[in-house]
Amino acid sequence: xxxxxxxxxxxxxxxxxxxxxxxxxxxxxxxxxxxxxxxxxxxxxxxxxxxxxxxxxxxxxxxxxxxxxxxxxxxxxxxxxxxxxxxxxxxxxxxxxxxxxxxxxxxxxxxxxxxxxxxxxxxxxxxxxxxxxxxxxxxxxxxxxxxxxxxxxxxxxxxxxxxxxxxxxxxxxxxxxxxxxxxxxxxxxxxxxxxxxxxxxxxxxxxxxxxxxxxxxxxxxxxxxxxxxxxxxxxxxxxxxxxxxxxxxxxxxxxxxxxxxxxxxxxxxxxxxxxxxxxxxxxxxxxxxxxxxxxxxxxxxxxxxxxxxxxxxxxxxxxxxxxxxxxxxxxxxxxxxxxxxxxxxxxxxxxxxxxxxxxxxxxxxxxxxxxxxxxxxxxxxxxxxxxxxxxxxxxxxxxxxxxxxxxxxxxxxxxxxxxxxxxxxxxxxxxxxxxxxxxxxxxxxxxxxxxxxxxxxxxxxxx
Amino acid sequence: xxxxxxxxxxxxxxxxxxxxxxxxxxxxxxxxxxxxxxxxxxxxxxxxxxxxxxxxxxxxxxxxxxxxxxxxxxxxxxxxxxxxxxxxxxxxxxxxxxxxxxxxxxxxxxxxxxxxxxxxxxxxxxxxxxxxxxxxxxxxxxxxxxxxxxxxxxxxxxxxxxxxxxxxxxxxxxxxxxxxxxxxxxxxxxxxxxxxxxxxxxxxxxxxxxxxxxxxxxxxxxxxxxxxxxxxxxxxxxxxxxxxxxxxxxxxxxxxxxxxxxxxxxxxxxxxxxxxxxxxxxxxxxxxxxxxxxxxxxxxxxxxxxxxxxxxxxxxxxxxxxxxxxxxxxxxxxxxxxxxxxxxxxxxxxxxxxxxxxxxxxxxxxxxxxxxxxxxxxxxxxxxxxxxxxxxxxxxxxxxxxxxxxxxxxxxxxxxxxxxxxxxxxxxxxxxxxxxxxxxxxxxxxxxxxxxxxxxxxxxxxx
Numbered sequence: 001x002x003x004x005x006x007x008x009x010x011x012x013x014x015x016x017x018x019x020x021x022x023x024x025x026x027x028x029x030x031x032x033x034x035x036x037x038x039x040x041x042x043x044x045x046x047x048x049x050x051x052x053x054x055x056x057x058x059x060x061x062x063x064x065x066x067x068x069x070x071x072x073x074x075x076x077x078x079x080x081x082x083x084x085x086x087x088x089x090x091x092x093x094x095x096x097x098x099x100x101x102x103x104x105x106x107x108x109x110x111x112x113x114x115x116x117x118x119x120x121x122x123x124x125x126x127x128x129x130x131x132x133x134x135x136x137x138x139x140x141x142x143x144x145x146x147x148x149x150x151x152x153x154x155x156x157x158x159x160x161x162x163x164x165x166x167x168x169x170x171x172x173x174x175x176x177x178x179x180x181x182x183x184x185x186x187x188x189x190x191x192x193x194x195x196x197x198x199x200x201x202x203x204x205x206x207x208x209x210x211x212x213x214x215x216x217x218x219x220x221x222x223x224x225x226x227x228x229x230x231x232x233x234x235x236x237x238x239x240x241x242x243x244x245x246x247x248x249x250x251x252x253x254x255x256x257x258x259x260x261x262x263x264x265x266x267x268x269x270x271x272x273x274x275x276x277x278x279x280x281x282x283x284x285x286x287x288x289x290x291x292x293x294x295x296x297x298x299x300x301x302x303x304x305x306x307x308x309x310x311x312x313x314x315x316x317x318x319x320x321x322x323x324x325x326x327x328x329x330x331x332x333x334x335x336x337x338x339x340x341x342x343x344x345x346x347x348x349x350x351x352x353x354x355x356x357x358x359x360x361x362x363x364x365x366x367x368x369x370x371x372x373x374x375x376x377x378x379x380x381x382x383x384x385x386x387x388x389x390x391x392x393x394x395x396x397x398x399x400x401x402x403x404x405x406x407x408x409x410x411x412x413x414x415x416x417x418x419x420x421x422x423x424x425x426x427x428x429x430x431x432x433x434x435x436x437x438x439x440x441x442x443x444x445x446x447x448x449x450x451x452x453x454x455x456x457x458x459x460x461x462x463x
Numbered sequence: 464x465x466x467x468x469x470x471x472x473x474x475x476x477x478x479x480x481x482x483x484x485x486x487x488x489x490x491x492x493x494x495x496x497x498x499x500x501x502x503x504x505x506x507x508x509x510x511x512x513x514x515x516x517x518x519x520x521x522x523x524x525x526x527x528x529x530x531x532x533x534x535x536x537x538x539x540x541x542x543x544x545x546x547x548x549x550x551x552x553x554x555x556x557x558x559x560x561x562x563x564x565x566x567x568x569x570x571x572x573x574x575x576x577x578x579x580x581x582x583x584x585x586x587x588x589x590x591x592x593x594x595x596x597x598x599x600x601x602x603x604x605x606x607x608x609x610x611x612x613x614x615x616x617x618x619x620x621x622x623x624x625x626x627x628x629x630x631x632x633x634x635x636x637x638x639x640x641x642x643x644x645x646x647x648x649x650x651x652x653x654x655x656x657x658x659x660x661x662x663x664x665x666x667x668x669x670x671x672x673x674x675x676x677x678x679x680x681x682x683x684x685x686x687x688x689x690x691x692x693x694x695x696x697x698x699x700x701x702x703x704x705x706x707x708x709x710x711x712x713x714x715x716x717x718x719x720x721x722x723x724x725x726x727x728x729x730x731x732x733x734x735x736x737x738x739x740x741x742x743x744x745x746x747x748x749x750x751x752x753x754x755x756x757x758x759x760x761x762x763x764x765x766x767x768x769x770x771x772x773x774x775x776x777x778x779x780x781x782x783x784x785x786x787x788x789x790x791x792x793x794x795x796x797x798x799x800x801x802x803x804x805x806x807x808x809x810x811x812x813x814x815x816x817x818x819x820x821x822x823x824x825x826x827x828x829x830x831x832x833x834x835x836x837x838x839x840x841x842x843x844x845x846x847x848x849x850x851x852x853x854x855x856x857x858x859x860x861x862x863x864x865x866x867x868x869x870x871x872x873x874x875x876x877x878x879x880x881x882x883x884x885x886x887x888x889x890x891x892x893x894x895x896x897x898x899x900x901x902x903x904x905x906x907x908x909x910x911x912x913x914x915x916x917x918x919x920x921x922x923x924x925x926x
Binding site: 093116119125131 | 539540542549552555556559560563564566567568569570571572573574576578579582583585586587588590591594595596598599601602603605606609
């Protein structure tokens with residue numbers, strides 16, 4: 001699952017925020033029946049008519065409300081830190097209002113400005129690229145430890161740094177990953193409530209809808225975001241509860257199976273990958289109760305069930321089914337071979353240099369920290385839109401992530417020291433980068449410890 | 464002198480930056496002759512023609528260059544922190560480019576958004592207003608201590624909070640002053656190089672030119688800023704050196720006099736104020752060599768010579784000659800009476816409540832921390848524009864400031880502990896608020912320890 005998404009160094013402020021979803025208390029007891037779900041779908045259809053009548057400002061306000069109430073579950077008196085591209089200002093203002101209405105003590109927003117980021121690559125001296133503002137990242141970690149919640153708005157240009165020197169991009173990313181480690185750990189361990197939502201911006205929209213005039217592209221991307229973020233129903237907050245409960249049902253089934261590994265096979269034979277699961281792994285999806293006791297939805301949208309693979313037990317070949325935007329650079333047609341958990345061969349038709357630098361970040365960068373199942377019938381997949389943004393694309397396809405594992409996807413993992421996590425097979429790294437491997441032509445089997453197996457997905461759908 | 468100007472709590476980030484100018488090494492040896500100055504003026508006239516031919520973008524770029532090279536004197540490899548209203552984005556981008564060209568290691572910008580600030584006053588719970596983000600202000604102080612320079616862009620709406628509850632505004636200001644004390648001390652002690660420049664923004668321009676359509680008002684305010692900031696010459700960087708040297712000549716004359724006090728008298732008798740000067744006081748103006756060795760111009764524009772008054776030796780009545788915008792609120796027609804250094808009576812025709820809360824911040828808030836002389840022939844005064852922004856208005860008139868004194872305006876003051884500073888008469892407070900008392904109808908006398916005196920200014924001009 002999840003995504004540190006649209007990520008990036010923004011005038012020194014990194015938007016670095018993975019998503020995830022630990023099994024959630026609130027959703028746990030809901031157990032919806034088929035009839036209830038059908039009724040919900042009918043209501044949804046009626047509601048769509050209503051939604052289409054709303055003004056853009058009203059739609060934006062709904063997204064803001066869902067971000068604060070569902071995404072963060074902001075608690076009265078809690079401080080809130082927000083990061084956003086400067087183009088997201090209208091959404092920032094709506095979210096700020098909803099946060100104060102929900103009792104936020106203070107909202108502090110860090111804005112990223114794409115041209116200011118590019119100016120660094122154009123004009124800064126070489127030494128600049130090994131530096132990151134530790135003073136600021138430490139302060140953010142301090143705020144988290146003092147009870148602050150974290151809301152990230154994704155929407156920066158996915159191809160911002162595509163034309164820049166990959167060595168400098170990589171050095172800046174490594175420096176930022178090191179500087180932001182304390183803050184990131186609080187996030188990957190789900191010690192605080194946090195969420196990511198998206199905002200359509202011109203550069204992003206142009207990449208998603210290259211044929212359209214920019215205003216039309218932005219409008220179309222907004223509609224896609226509203227739909228994927230499930231705010232187009234009658235009562236989005238209630239409907240998010242139902243959606244979370246449905247994901248939770250699937251998670252419960254997977255947790256009961258105790259598989260030893262998963263096997264992914266594509267119809268064309270380019271993917272045949274066995275992903276061993278960590279001992280004591282837990283599947284998650286649909287929401288998380290954070291360490292501070294607040295129930296949150298770390299990714300809006302979310303359509304996935306995910307868990308922690310075993311860092312030493314991944315073997316075979318796998319080909320990406322969607323391109324990847326990583327820190328403002330694009331990597332296309334990734335194809336890698338794993339042996340004993342480690343990537344031993346990596347190719348891409350575009351951005352191969354970026355990919356190779358990425359997996360050379362540290363030892364854990366060549367190993368998996370997450371595996372996630374998403375059916376091809378996911379509404380995001382069905383939209384047919386390639387978003388060039390992991391927050392969306394990872395919820396349109398099964399995926400794997402290189403790098404850091406989520407300790408919350410191991411029994412008792414939240415409180416476990418690193419050595420114990422590693423002994424169970426959980427990977428550790430400065431990076432966590434999801435990439436999409438699922439499609440309508442992917443079969444997935446669950447393999448038991450005794451070598452027997454059962455089909456989980458056929459042609460991209462749950463069996 | 465100086466101004467923490469346009470200041471304010473911006474989404475939790477306070478733009479808090481006083482200006483000042485310790486006697487500068489660089490300017491010290493220049494000693495321009497009358498003839499040189501006349502030639503400079505002729506060149507200036509020729510240059511104005513050239514300047515008027517520049518595009519707006521080119522003018523903006525000049526201001527950015529002067530901000531980085533003259534204002535900050537940014538040193539290669541130095542980190543830079545910037546604060547700016549979000550409307551200042553085009554200027555921020557230009558400054559960022561010039562900073563990287565000058566060798567900045569990293570530029571980190573904190574943006575303030577006026578509507579997000581107002582949202583807090585509209586929707587936040589009462590408890591919010593005693594809180595400020597100590598974690599962020601501490602981090603900024605840490606960055607300063609590690610060598611970062613500080614550039615603040617003034618331009619927020621001077622009347623932003625005029626309609627809000629003065630009690631809440633005051634509580635939020637006090638909380639922010641306390642939180643930002645460590646960072647402010649590094650600034651008031653001039654341990655780092657820092658500067659403030661201005662950016663025309665729509666809300667500000669509407670207040671300055673209320674009769675004009677907003678676009679015209681913004682254009683007119685920009686032209687006034689460019690002129691006041693002395694970037695309309697042929698070679699603004701060189702001309703700033705000359706301007707600094709001229710101020711320094713005046714400072715040297717004042718320092719040689721060793722006055723015991725200054726006496727301000729207005730033609731209409733509403734002001735008759737004796738301002739005792741601190742023992743070992745130093746006059747300053749035209750630039751500062753900061754504790755980190757970097758020569759900077761803390762205020763752009765600057766037209767003043769200023770020093771530290773004696774906190775216990777101010778007596779008489781004084782009436783403000785311009786209104787004051789303080790933290791987004793307006794205070795008009797201030798009239799106060801001092802006894803033994805302390806305000807014992809304070810009135811204003813608008814914002815009296817804000818004024819009374821301000822001088823009740825702490826004991827030092829009723830006493831003076833600065834006195835500054837500015838001739839009525841200052842180009843900013845001659846423009847006839849009331850800017851509603853201290854960065855400009857204090858350079859159009861002699862002024863005094865309530866609150867914190869600048870330790871650099873005392874011999875050896877930079878290294879002095881607080882008790883020693885206090886023993887010499889330097890005031891201490893969480894606030895430092897300049898307000899304008901000079902005009903074309905003000906006489907100023909320098910009074911010696913033996914009671915004899917000499918005229919310093921007559922009808923607002925140097926004698």
